[in-house]
Amino acid sequence: MFYVLMALTGGEKCGTEISAYIEEKAAGAVPMGPGTLYTILGRFLEGGLIQETYTAGRRKGYALTEQGRAAYGRELARLRRCVHDAETEPHR
Amino acid sequence: MKTKCMRYVHLYDTAQLQAWLEDQAARGWYLEDAGGGNTYGILPCFAYFIRGGEAARYRLIPMRTEGGGILRANIPEPDQGMQELYKGLGWQYLCNLRGYYVFSSADSAAPEPFTDADTACEALESVVRMTRRWLYSYLFSVALFVYAAGLSAGRTDFLFQWPIWSWLLFYLLFTVLVLRRYWTAKQRLDLARQGDLGERSGYRDAWYLRWGDLLLSVMPWLILLGAFAVAWAELIGSHHIYRP
Numbered sequence: 001m002f003y004v005l006m007a008l009t010g011g012e013k014c015g016t017e018i019s020a021y022i023e024e025k026a027a028g029a030v031p032m033g034p035g036t037l038y039t040i041l042g043r044f045l046e047g048g049l050i051q052e053t054y055t056a057g058r059r060k061g062y063a064l065t066e067q068g069r070a071a072y073g074r075e076l077a078r079l080r081r082c083v084h085d086a087e088t089e090p091h092r
Numbered sequence: 093m094k095t096k097c098m099r100y101v102h103l104y105d106t107a108q109l110q111a112w113l114e115d116q117a118a119r120g121w122y123l124e125d126a127g128g129g130n131t132y133g134i135l136p137c138f139a140y141f142i143r144g145g146e147a148a149r150y151r152l153i154p155m156r157t158e159g160g161g162i163l164r165a166n167i168p169e170p171d172q173g174m175q176e177l178y179k180g181l182g183w184q185y186l187c188n189l190r191g192y193y194v195f196s197s198a199d200s201a202a203p204e205p206f207t208d209a210d211t212a213c214e215a216l217e218s219v220v221r222m223t224r225r226w227l228y229s230y231l232f233s234v235a236l237f238v239y240a241a242g243l244s245a246g247r248t249d250f251l252f253q254w255p256i257w258s259w260l261l262f263y264l265l266f267t268v269l270v271l272r273r274y275w276t277a278k279q280r281l282d283l284a285r286q287g288d289l290g291e292r293s294g295y296r297d298a299w300y301l302r303w304g305d306l307l308l309s310v311m312p313w314l315i316l317l318g319a320f321a322v323a324w325a326e327l328i329g330s331h332h333i334y335r336p
Contacts, residue, residue: 015173016180019203034178035153035205039214060173 002079003030004040005049005064005072012053012063015041044068109189113150116141123150123194126187139189151183151205152192154219178205191219191273209287216281223274230267237263254326258319262312269308
């Protein structure tokens with residue numbers, strides 16, 4: 001889910017562009033099938049984290065809302081904290 | 093040259109239908125369209141297959157909406173955004189079958205539609221909820237007709253009793269079918285919760301399942317037709333009809 005928000009921080013994208021971005025960014029470590037991506041986009045639309053920006057033919061574009069940008073920032077801070085805690089753990 | 097024909101889709105068990113379709117494709121028969129074999133069709137056991145197709149992988153994606161009726165045109169198609177997303181990742185929409193959208197792919201490298209258990213479970217839970225509601229409504233109908241049969245027990249009027257018993261049998265048979273759908277959807281959900289996202293599962297090609305499904309699907313309609321025919325014959329032959 002985090003990667004979907006990350007994909008949209010650089011501007012609006014359609015579903016296949018989001019999937020291609022994640023594939024490239026995570027180097028295949030985060031598989032994103034169309035069913036999973038469609039469900040996540042639906043959840044984000046419902047939660048107001050993203051909005052539809054255009055419909056070109058059958059394609060739909062999505063962009064982050066202010067609420068989505070804030071959620072992305074919070075999640076990024078949480079993950080940074082997790083990594084920091086793990087790295088400063090003396091018994092690792 | 094493509095040969096098209098209507099074939100028997102023998103499984104009500106949707107968890108296994110996917111594997112069966114892929115085995116049929118390996119034998120040269122490719123699913124093309126649902127024909128009468130959609131969710132609520134009168135002929136729910138048949139679908140169109142072609143020889144000479146390309147798809148080798150099939151995936152059944154649970155429908156999220158509950159629209160539909162006896163007529164196929166009423167069953168919602170996946171929205172265009174969904175179709176485009178699947179197409180962009182290698183999956184082509186084919187038809188709807190038993191409350192699922194059927195997507196196919198000739199590309200063995202196309203990603204699985206559901207790549208995490210969380211979203212797969214969310215989709216399957218909607219099928220389980222929908223089927224449970226159907227089951228309750230059928231059980232309610234059965235209870236209603238059992239009550240009506242009880243009320244009519246003392247009557248000897250054939251025209252009064254025959255429709256009640258026919259409808260009771262009709263709803264009982266459909267309840268068995270819906271119960272089976274509910275059970276298989278629940279099983280698929282349990283598998284998804286354990287991390288099995290339905291890429292591949294075996295199937296049992298047992299004759300009793302094949303013919304049992306066909307019989308259960310066709311029998312309620314035959315009973316209703318029979319009931320109308322008998323009631324009509326009784327009316328024609330009796331003095332109930334006013335003949336000037």
